[in-house]
Amino acid sequence: MRVCQMLSNLYQDIHLFRFDDKTEDVYILAGNDLQNFEEMSVSELRAYVLKHRDDLEAIRTLSHHPHLKEKIMPSLVDEKSVPIEENIKAVEATLKQRIERENY
Incomplete structure (x- = not known):
């Protein structure tokens, strides 16, 4: 929670906060540098997905x-x-x- 407060104090957007009960890991996606997949061309999006194979949002956007x-x-x-x-x-x-x- 302290990290979220620090990000908020720095005026950073918090896009995703997730707590994994099993591993007790905290996942925070924050900042202003998120990709806008909707504005990418097919070739740009393909290149991005090849470099970031675990980015499900990018894969979903490419497939649709x-x-x-x-x-x-x-x-x-x-x-x-x-x-x-x-x-x-x-x-x-x-x-x-x-x-x-x-x-x-």
Whole structure:
């Protein structure tokens, strides 16, 4: 508690205070340097998560990033199981682009 009082006296924000009953450890997250994950680009957020693999908030933000939302794949066959060539070509092109991007 003394640490919280000291942080408060120094005008530092206390974002999280947690006491672990089992280990009797106290966790305090304080200060003004917290990352704003919502404003990061996907590449910035990925780089941050790779360096801070235990930061669950960053991982959660990355997994829900609007630029990473799944795109629904079009049906490759119609209701009679006849292939839809246009959709097959579109999926092939998308997969080819994705493979090329990952190889660079």
